[in-house]
Amino acid sequence: MLFHTLPLPESLSQGIADAGFTECTPIQALTLPLSLAGKDVAGQGQTGTGKTAAFLITLFDRLLRVDNGGNQPRALILAPTRELVVQIEHDARLLGLHCGFSILAVYGGVDYDKQRETLRAGVDIVIGTPGRLIDYLKQGVCRLDHVQMLVIDEADRMFDLGFIGDLRYILRRLPSYDRRQNLMFSATLNHRVMELAYEFMNMPEQVKVNRDHLTADNIEEVLYHVAGKEKFPLLLGLLRREAMERVMIFVNTKREGERLQALMTANECTSRMISGDVPQEKRLRIMRDFKAGKLPILIATDVASRGLHIEGVSHVINYDLPEDSEDYVHRIGRTARAGATGKAISLADERGALSLEDIETYIGHSIPTQWAEDELLATEYKRAAKVPRSGGKGGPASRAGEGAGKKRPHRRRR
Incomplete structure (x- = not known):
């Protein structure tokens, strides 16, 4: 399906053309005929398939065809993390460049007073995390x-991060479900997500893409079994041997990320690290540098594993195998986006190997294994100074705000 064949307003079609979009992805081709006809949709697709454009095009089309409702928000997009809100805002401004709508991103960590006053003055579209919006x-x-369009993105992650109470608080302040259009997109449409859909949506149509194949065909996956003490020598050897232009390295805890960054710095590998409790302005600055190609290596916890579209990521490296199988799919989905190819390398040490069986069962295939031969290991490297402890011993305190695990003892607002 080509975008120019869709019955869209001229101003929206111009924004789509300016963005360089010509042919719909599978989830867009399945979603748009339904959503543009006014139906509610609950969509599932693997990461990087174009879900954001699918709901933004529907949103702009509806607002352009429905009368303005004053200075109160006419559309609301909810997302679980600040990074995802910033990404959606960027895409919304690109696709809606000629539509004339005012757009505001609402999220914690920055610009509290500025966001509040802009919201008070009146905007058409609000994109936000639940906590700041509730404030x-x-x-x-x-x-x-006055909300005419509701979008919930990464709904399953809302549950994972303990935001479901906040989400329900917000949804109960909207017009009734039959007086607005509702779109929900998620990497998985499990029972609890669909229960939420049937509670707050108007008989949603389910759309699923590649339900039996969770990882993209254009990602080359490889797994190295390696002793814990040899993980960094292997990583450094791979970085030196392979042509890695832009690399994301995932770790499970902030503590491990800090230790790895110290080792990288000691060995003259330029990298920065982001986790859930890094100040928001610093996180955004690091992400901007990485997207612009000024930063070749980004070390991250799972705060960066979902929703972010970064072009040109050649390699994703699981320095730690994730404890949650779904996070493996989201992590490696940061490469091979928009039809490109990429490589996902996973290092399984004694601890990480415990997660391997669950991951391979979830993705439906074995990850091809290569042996960490001696020639792959860096033999000459510098050891870093000891990193001061900032959040315990790698347990819950060092994971706070990262979205590293599924079960949490309490809610953390973003």
Whole structure:
């Protein structure tokens, strides 16, 4: 399906053309005929398949065809993390460049007063995380009773991060489900996600793409079994041997990320690390540098594993195998985006190997294994100074805010 064949307003078609979009991805081709006809849709697709454009095109089309409702928000997009909100805002401004709508991103960590005053003055589209938006709602900064379009992105992650209570608080302040259009997109449409859909959506149509194949065909996967003490020598050897232009390295805890960055710095490998408790302005600055190609290596916890579209990521490296099988899919989905090819390398030490069987069962195939021969290991490297402990011993305190695990003892607002 080609975008120019869709019955879209001219201003929206111009933004799509400016973005360089010509042919719909599979999930867009399945979703748009339904959503543009006004139906509610619950969509599932593997990461990087174009879900964001699918709901943004529907949103702009609806707002362009429906009368303005005053200075209160007309559309609301909810996402679980700040990084994803920033990404959606970027895509919305690109696709909606000629539509004339005011767009505001609402999320924690930056610009509290500026966001509040902009929201109070009136905007058409709000893209936000639940916690910051609830703060403004309780202050009476805005109302949501004029919302004509609701989008919930990464709904399963809302559950994972303990935001479901916040989400329900917000949804109960919208017009009734039959007086607005509702779109929900998620990497998985499990029972709890669909229960939420049937509670707050109007008989949603389910759309699923590649339900039996969770990892993209254009990602080359490889697994190295390696002793824990040899993980860094192997990583450094691979970085030196392979042509890695832009690399994301995933770790499970902030503590491990700090230790790895110290080792990389000692060995003259330029890298930066982001985790859930890195100040938001710093996180955004690091992400901008990485997207612009100024930073070749990004070390990250699972705060960066979902939703972010970064062109040109040649390699994803699981320095730690994730404890949650779904996170493996989201991590390696940072490469091979928009039809490109990429490589995903996983290092399984004694501890990480415990997660391997569950991961391979979830993705439906064995990860091809290569042996970490001696010639792959870097024999000459510098050891870093000891990293001071900043959040315990790699347990819950060092994971706070990262989205590293499925079960959490309490909610952390973003």
